[in-house]
Amino acid sequence: MRTTVFFIALILVTCMSFAQRNKKKNQKISEEKKSEINRESKMQHEEFEDTFREDEEKQMTLRFIDAKTGNGVQNATITIQDFGDFTTDMEGKIVFPNIEKDQIILCQFNCSGYITATFKTEVIAGSLFYNRFTVSPVLKLGSIRIVLDWDSKPGDLDSHLEKKNVYHISYRNAKIAADGQAMLDRDDMDGYGPETITAMEISSEMDYDYFVHDYTNQYKGNSDQLSKSRAHVMVYGNNKLMNEFHVPAGQSGTKWNVFKISGGQVVPVNSIGN
Incomplete structure (x- = not known):
């Protein structure tokens, strides 16, 4: 009798332990999925915001992203050839007047703790072909x-x-x-x-x-x-x-x-x- 009770208790404990591990795993997957959805929504919002700014406000946007974290890099100095210097905001972006003529523009990124780099992008029909650049810590x-x-x-x-x-x-x-x-x-x-x-x-x-x-x-x-x-x-x-x-x-x-x-x-x- 005692042996039977012991095995029943063992089975119950094992099942409860498995259920708890499975619950934690599902919670982790759910949290990761929620994070992905939130980030995707954020990226889509930024893309819409940048397009709206180009079309309605006649301004262009460049964004600079940390290669390890995926976050915007704040307080970086961006030098755009023939247009001058700009400083990235807390989202890692700069905004500057529209360029109407189709051309390739060069921009240099400079920020403490990061590798200085020069990027190029193309203006086509008043829009930037690509406006996101990932930068690397030293x-x-x-x-x-x-x-x-x-x-x-x-x-x-x-x-x-x-x-x-x-x-x-x-x-x-x-x-x-x-x-x-x-x-x-x-x-x-x-x-x-x-x-x-x-x-x-x-x-x-x-x-x-x-x-x-x-x-x-x-x-x-x-x-x-x-x-x-x-x-x-x-x-x-x-x-x-x-x-x-x-x-x-x-x-x-x-x-x-x-x-x-x-x-x-x-x-x-x-x-x-x-």
Whole structure:
């Protein structure tokens, strides 16, 4: 009798423990989903706000985002060629008079604790082709930071950095490499980015591959959504913006092979396939 009571009690305790763990897990998933929805709504609001400002107020907006946190960078000095200096507000944005003539404009970002970088964007028919730039906190010598940004769609693009026969950094395989030398700083699943990978040390004796996978359309090999995403990748290293890549237009496929690293040097690939 005592044995039966004991086993019944044990089963009840086990079931309650499982239910509590499952509840906590569901709560965590729910909180993460709520955070994603809130961020997506915020991004959509910002996009609407910037478009309204261009159309109705005849002013343009540039936004500067921290590569590790995804938050706007405040009190940065932005120098726009032929237009002067501006200071980012608490959202990491600047607003300046509309540019009516189609042209490429250059803007330099400068802020304490961040890598100084110069970006370019294009004015087409009175609108900025791209107005969000992700900036990197200062890095230690010998390390690199790879930043992926894109438009609102596809919702989920994934960064992959593979050190041949050593590690494969992505959302799925490892957020921190087995040798501790690389990590996925930020995973973005609801559009725009940034999605960020930092490699603390790049060996000149090893080969690396970096590519982007369209997770949203992973089962649609003939999809052209990756090509239409306005995705671009920036590579920071030696405390400067070393390389910038833009997704090829007019191609089908869900895998963008962006670059390799061989002999310690970034080698462009920039092709789309599956």
